[in-house]
Amino acid sequence: xxxxxxxxxxxxxxxxxxxxxxxxxxxxxxxxxxxxxxxxxxxxxxxxxxxxxxxxxxxxxxxxxxxxxxxxxxxxxxxxxxxxxxxxxxxxxxxxxxxxxxxxxxxxxxxxxxxxxxxxxxxxxxxxxxxxxxxxxxxxxxxxxxxxxxxxxxxxxxxxxxxxxxxxxxxxxxxxxxxxxxxxxxxxxxxxxxxxxxxxxxxxxxxxxxxxxxxxxxxxxxxxxxxxxxxxxxxxxxxxxxxxxxxxxxxxxxxxxxxxxxxxxxxxxxxxxxxxxxxxxxxxxxxxxxxxxxxxxxxxxxxxxxxxxxxxxxxxxxxxxxxxxxxxxxxxxxxxxxxxxxxxxxxxxxxxxxxxxxxxxxxxxxxxxxxxxx
Numbered sequence: 001x002x003x004x005x006x007x008x009x010x011x012x013x014x015x016x017x018x019x020x021x022x023x024x025x026x027x028x029x030x031x032x033x034x035x036x037x038x039x040x041x042x043x044x045x046x047x048x049x050x051x052x053x054x055x056x057x058x059x060x061x062x063x064x065x066x067x068x069x070x071x072x073x074x075x076x077x078x079x080x081x082x083x084x085x086x087x088x089x090x091x092x093x094x095x096x097x098x099x100x101x102x103x104x105x106x107x108x109x110x111x112x113x114x115x116x117x118x119x120x121x122x123x124x125x126x127x128x129x130x131x132x133x134x135x136x137x138x139x140x141x142x143x144x145x146x147x148x149x150x151x152x153x154x155x156x157x158x159x160x161x162x163x164x165x166x167x168x169x170x171x172x173x174x175x176x177x178x179x180x181x182x183x184x185x186x187x188x189x190x191x192x193x194x195x196x197x198x199x200x201x202x203x204x205x206x207x208x209x210x211x212x213x214x215x216x217x218x219x220x221x222x223x224x225x226x227x228x229x230x231x232x233x234x235x236x237x238x239x240x241x242x243x244x245x246x247x248x249x250x251x252x253x254x255x256x257x258x259x260x261x262x263x264x265x266x267x268x269x270x271x272x273x274x275x276x277x278x279x280x281x282x283x284x285x286x287x288x289x290x291x292x293x294x295x296x297x298x299x300x301x302x303x304x305x306x307x308x309x310x311x312x313x314x315x316x317x318x319x320x321x322x323x324x325x326x327x328x329x330x331x332x333x334x335x336x337x338x339x340x341x342x343x344x345x346x347x348x349x350x351x352x353x354x355x356x357x358x359x360x361x362x363x364x365x366x367x368x369x370x371x372x373x374x
Contacts, residue, residue, distance in 0.1 A: 011224075024193060028193070031188065032189075032243065036181040039177055040177040041174060049075070051096045052070055052099065053080070053094075054099050055098060055099070070139065074135060081095075096125055099140075175336075188299075194224055195277050199284050221275050225272060229270075229271050254334035258340070262330050262351065265348070268359060273362070277294060280365075298323075301318075302328040
């Protein structure tokens with residue numbers, strides 16, 4: 001009982017130290033407010049408000065129908081420009097896409113010929129250009145097919161393919177990127193806060209004062225783990241409620257309590273990782289480099305950016321030992337699909353087992369590090 005009290009009061013000391021560290025407080029505030037908003041809204045995998053112009057040399061009902069098929073929020077209102085000025089207009093940065101309709105286009109379609117439409121793309125906006133070209137091609141093809149079907153020029157397809165998107169019907173980037181950003185910030189912040197607290201104690205010499213007291217190395221490490229995990233858990237809970245749900249309008253389909261419970265278990269894994277990295281580093285600079293070499297690959301291979309199934313078979317076997325992979329799978333199942341504990345318990349169990357193993361190993365290395373410092 002006395003050891004529990006010691007760990008509790010040492011944890012409160014960590015929270016007070018963190019409150020006085022304005023740099024870490026600013027990083028904590030930024031990571032759970034501005035960072036998710038910018039990641040969710042700043043990088044889009046869909047076309048949004050793209051400028052487009054039409055150089056219509058045909059001026060037929062079909063060409064006007066094609067121009068009317070582009071509307072917000074994917075595209076800005078279509079602007080009609082003089083034929084032959086598309087390149088200069090793009091050089092001036094006025095338009096991202098320019099569609100040129102040749103003369104006699106509708107007549108060629110009615111005659112069952114294959115006329116060509118020229119699409120000029122400003123490829124300096126790489127992501128929007130690549131996605132937008134597919135958008136424009138599909139829209140033009142659909143309108144021409146509709147026109148040809150009405151004029152009895154198109155052969156009727158034998159099948160009608162209907163595509164339904166599960167769990168994100170509108171394929172809204174914000175719904176996905178916001179949650180992934182929060183998960184990434186949880187991983188980053190927990191590791192950084194715990195490790196930085198360890199390094200700060202060592203650089204300021206306060207670790208010697210703690211060791212002069214009747215306190216075991218386990219008590220010091222355990223206090224740092226629970227205190228920093230609690231801070232990140234509270235920050236993540238507030239961010240989900242006010243930033244994701246309130247500001248971004250993200251819908252949490254599953255149980256928020258279940259998600260936060262799994263997050264709490266994962267936080268002990270991340271804090272243990274921070275303790276382990278801090279025992280290897282002798283300065284804050286070394287710690288920062290080691291965090292980049294460990295946390296960044298864990299996030300990249302977790303399945304948050306690209307599915308685990310897209311990775312090589314041998315790499316998929318390696319990522320089984322990464323807690324971040326199981327936490328991403330657990331979070332996506334709960335948040336997006338509304339899965340319950342009966343579905344995600346294997347991932348939950350993996351997170352717990354890997355967390356316990358990493359925690360024990362981190363405490364062992366921390367004890368050795370403390371002994372060497374003495």
